[in-house]
Amino acid sequence: MKTVVITGSSKGIGLGLAQHFLKSGHQVMLSSFAKQELESEVKKAQEQYGADKVAGCACDVTDIEQVQALWKAAVEHFGTVDIWLNNAGIANTTSKLWDLESREIPRVVSTNLTGVIYGTQVALQGMLAQGLGQVYNSEGFGSDDMLVNGLSVYGATKRGLRYFSEAMAQEVEGLPVQVGTISPGIVLTDFLVDDMRKMDPEQLEITKAVYNVLADDVETVTHFLVEELLVNSENGRRIMWLPEEKANAYFADEARLSRDLFSQYGL
Amino acid sequence: MKTIVITGSTKGIGLGLACEFLKRDCRVVISSRRVAAVQQVCTDLEAHYGEGRVTGLSCDITDVAQVQSLWDHACTHFECVDVWINNAGISHARKMLWELDSSEVSQVVDTNVTGMMNGCQVAVQGMRKQGSGCVYNTEGHGSNDMTLAGMSVYGTTKRAVRYFTEAMVKETEGSGVRIGVISPGMVITDLLVSDFQALDAEQREQARVIFNILADTVETVTPWLVDKILKDKDSGTWVEWMNDEKAQQRFEDEAYLTRDLLSEFSL
Numbered sequence: 001m002k003t004v005v006i007t008g009s010s011k012g013i014g015l016g017l018a019q020h021f022l023k024s025g026h027q028v029m030l031s032s033f034a035k036q037e038l039e040s041e042v043k044k045a046q047e048q049y050g051a052d053k054v055a056g057c058a059c060d061v062t063d064i065e066q067v068q069a070l071w072k073a074a075v076e077h078f079g080t081v082d083i084w085l086n087n088a089g090i091a092n093t094t095s096k097l098w099d100l101e102s103r104e105i106p107r108v109v110s111t112n113l114t115g116v117i118y119g120t121q122v123a124l125q126g127m128l129a130q131g132l133g134q135v136y137n138s139e140g141f142g143s144d145d146m147l148v149n150g151l152s153v154y155g156a157t158k159r160g161l162r163y164f165s166e167a168m169a170q171e172v173e174g175l176p177v178q179v180g181t182i183s184p185g186i187v188l189t190d191f192l193v194d195d196m197r198k199m200d201p202e203q204l205e206i207t208k209a210v211y212n213v214l215a216d217d218v219e220t221v222t223h224f225l226v227e228e229l230l231v232n233s234e235n236g237r238r239i240m241w242l243p244e245e246k247a248n249a250y251f252a253d254e255a256r257l258s259r260d261l262f263s264q265y266g267l
Numbered sequence: 268m269k270t271i272v273i274t275g276s277t278k279g280i281g282l283g284l285a286c287e288f289l290k291r292d293c294r295v296v297i298s299s300r301r302v303a304a305v306q307q308v309c310t311d312l313e314a315h316y317g318e319g320r321v322t323g324l325s326c327d328i329t330d331v332a333q334v335q336s337l338w339d340h341a342c343t344h345f346e347c348v349d350v351w352i353n354n355a356g357i358s359h360a361r362k363m364l365w366e367l368d369s370s371e372v373s374q375v376v377d378t379n380v381t382g383m384m385n386g387c388q389v390a391v392q393g394m395r396k397q398g399s400g401c402v403y404n405t406e407g408h409g410s411n412d413m414t415l416a417g418m419s420v421y422g423t424t425k426r427a428v429r430y431f432t433e434a435m436v437k438e439t440e441g442s443g444v445r446i447g448v449i450s451p452g453m454v455i456t457d458l459l460v461s462d463f464q465a466l467d468a469e470q471r472e473q474a475r476v477i478f479n480i481l482a483d484t485v486e487t488v489t490p491w492l493v494d495k496i497l498k499d500k501d502s503g504t505w506v507e508w509m510n511d512e513k514a515q516q517r518f519e520d521e522a523y524l525t526r527d528l529l530s531e532f533s534l
Contacts, residue, residue, distance in 0.1 A: 064369040096438050097384075098392045102331040105388070109381045110373070113427070117364070117372050117420060124365045142430060152434035153384060160380070160427030163409060167419035171363050 002230070003078040005029040005070065007061050007119055008088030010037040012189040013138075016222030017085065022049040024226065029074040029081075030056040032088070061088045061115030067122045080130050083229060084123035085182070086116040086137045089157075094150040094195060094203070105153055112157035113164075120168060120179070127177045136229065137165045139183040139238070169236030178235040182225050185242030186215040193265050208267065212259045213250050214242065268320075269497070270345040272296040272337065274328055274386055275355025277304040279456035280405075283489035284352065289316040290490075291497060296341045296348075297323035299355065328355050328382030334389045342393070350496060351390035352403045352449065353383045356424075358458055360465055361417040372420055379424035380431075387435060387446075394444040401445040403496065403506070404432045410450065436503040445502035449492055452509030453482040460532050471534075479526045480517050481509060 004021050008014040010032035018028045022045060030045065032038040035058045042056035057073040059066045074081050089112045092104045116137050127133030141148070142155025143162040161181075168179040186192070192215070196207055221241050228239045250256045271288045275281040277299040285295045289312060297308050305323040312321045322344045326337040341348050357378045359371040383404055394400030408415065409422025410429040435446045453459065459482070466474055488508050495506045517523040 064372075097388050097435065098395060100388070102385070102388060105331070105384045106329070106377070106381045109376060109384070113380060113423065114373050114376045117376070117423070118369065121364050121367070121369060121372065128365060142434075145430065145433075147434050147437050149438050152431055152438060155434055156380070156384075156427040156431035159430035160423045163412065163414075163426035164419060164423040166412075167409075167414040167422055168364060170414050171416050171419060 001026055002082040003027045003029070003074065003080060004083040004085065005031065005074045005081055005123070006085040006087050007031050007059060007070070007115070009085075010034055010041045012191055013184050013187055013218060013222060014085075014087040015041060016218035017087065017226060018045065018054075020222050020226035021230075022053060024230065026230075027052075027078050028054050029070070029077065030054065031059045031070055033058065033060040061086075061119055062110040064118050064122070067115075067118045071122050071126050075126065081123070081126060081133055084119065084127075084133065084135045085229075086119040086123075086135065088115055088119075089138060089140065091140075091154045091191070091195065092151070093198060096150055097152055100153070108153050109157055112154070113160055116161055117164065120164070124168075124172065124177060124179075128175065131176050134178045134180065134229075134232070135168070136179075136239070137161050137181050139165075139181045139240075143181075143183065144244075166236065172235065178233070178237075180232065180235070180237040180239065182229070183238060183240040183242070184221050184225065185240070185247075186211055187221050188215050188217045188261060193262070193267070196262070196265075196267055204267065208262055212261055213253075213256045214247055215261060216241070268292055268294055269349040270294045270296070270341065270347060271350045271352065272298065272341050272348050272390075273352045273354050274298050274326065274337075274382075277301060277308045279458060280451050280454055280485060280489060281352075281354040282308065283485035284354065284493060285312065286316075287489045287493035288497075289320060291493060292320075293497075294320045294345050296337070296344070297321065298326045298337055300325060300327050328353075328385055329377045331385040331389065334382075334385045338389050338393050347397050348390070348393060348400055350401050350403065351386065351394075352405070352496075353386040353390075354405050354449070355382060355386075356405060356407065358418075358421045358462060361462060361470075363417055364419050367420065375420050376424055379421070380427050383428055384431065387431070391435070391439060391442075391444055395442055398443050400443075401447060401496075401499065401502075402435070403447045403449045404428050404435075406432075406448055406450040406507075433503075439502065445499075445504075447496075447499060447502070447504040447506060449496070450505060450507040450509070451488050451492060452507075453478065454488050455482050455484050455528055460529075460534070463529070463534060475529060475534075479528055480523045481514055482528055483508070484528070 009030045045054040059070040140158040142158035302325040309323040324340045326333045407425040409425035
């Protein structure tokens with residue numbers, strides 16, 4: 001039985017990951033900066049999986065003291081932490097840099113970069129003291145150097161994060177801890193749909209065409225990721241749901257090409 | 268006569284660039300966080316290069332309002348801005364992540380990523396109104412995906428700079444605004460010397476060999492960079508002092524293998 005800490009796990013991919021770990025009999029520390037949402041999900045999960053299997057701790061990942069408190073809470077509750085997932089992340093509004101609200105820049109950078117670095121730092125400090133553990137960071141658009149207008153800030157943070165994960169895998173080489181990444185691809189979350197609602201009609205049509213082929217639901221993607229996470233022992237591993245070959249195969253698949261995922265959202 | 272704004276230009280490469288632009292009849296706006304240093308450098312440069320072509324304003328680039336003030340100050344003083352150089356950047360102690368002071372993490376990310384993005388946003392907004400202008404970002408260790416134990420955070424920020432610059436080149440296509448990169452390589456500055464001083468004896472001997480072969484002085488690198496910048500008419504230009512090929516040649520050149528650049532610092 002493993003203990004897993006997941007930042008940003010009160011909804012979306014983070015919550016999906018938590019549920020699959022719990023279903024497989026593992027222990028999870030849920031976390032989010034959204035306190036009420038977190039409390040409600042912790043309560044639901046405890047009812048389903050037992051109060052000894054799951055706990056919650058509110059955490060703003062951009063505040064190092066709160067990240068340290070999250071580690072402490074996990075250890076106090078479960079003893080050791082086997083896997084720490086830096087999943088919390090936010091995107092900027094899809095908008096060219098000159099039209100972007102200035103305050104979005106520090107928010108995205110501090111959550112996606114500083115927050116992930118803090119999480120890695122705190123987890124590695126604790127794991128090196130424990131003598132075991134794995135840290136995973138969440139890749140996203142930009143990690144593979146793809147560019148699209150309007151996502152420069154988000155993409156830069158996700159590209160930086162991939163570099164960071166590679167650098168950390170190198171730093172921990174030979175130590176009893178591992179660092180890797182998970183790459184969920186395009187997942188049908190509220191977050192994704194909300195972003196689409198803000199698009200102009202032309203952008204929306206292009207996006208729908210791409211997402212109808214490439215997107216998958218939280219359940220499908222997180223199931224795969226958790227299975228892989230539970231067996232991985234390789235340092236520096238990238239666990240990817242949608243590598244390029246698979247994306248190419250999707251575009252050649254008639255069934256994927258004729259899907260309509262978004263009419264249910266009125267899009 | 269061109270007007271150049273340079274962030275972080277009271278010392279090191281930034282100051283070197285300012286001097287070379289002034290030698291080539293440009294007008295320069297000096298900037299750094301330190302008020303007294305900005306005043307002193309402006310006074311010194313005016314004494315050396317004549318009055319009327321230098322002005323300065325202190326600016327903490329992590330605060331977008333201060334970056335806007337820097338743009339406004341430049342335009343009030345010199346009417347327009349032809350070139351904006353996001354040069355300001357900081358490094359951290361060369362330590363494994365788990366030994367690094369957390370406050371250094373946020374400072375480096377805020378300055379090297381958020382600050383650089385703030386500079387791009389303000390400059391591109393202003394230049395779109397002007398109808399022309401060029402913004403350069405500054406690369407460093409990590410931009411080309413090289414990793415080095417103890418440099419993970421700095422390298423991450425500089426990898427993010429490369430992605431972000433590529434994204435900006437694409438976003439500004441057809442807007443009249445040009446985007447480029449300055450890659451100065453390893454330059455003997457306070458930043459590099461203080462990094463070197465922080466190393467232990469064994470690390471120093473390894474670093475000394477590399478420095479002596481690959482590093483150059485501000486006086487060698489900045490005239491070359493400035494000539495390239497003033498001739499540049501394209502967008503997406505990488506003004507790179509030290510490319511792989513040149514580095515390779517140096518490792519085979521007796522003249523570089525026997526240099527001693529650090530003796531003047533008694534190191």
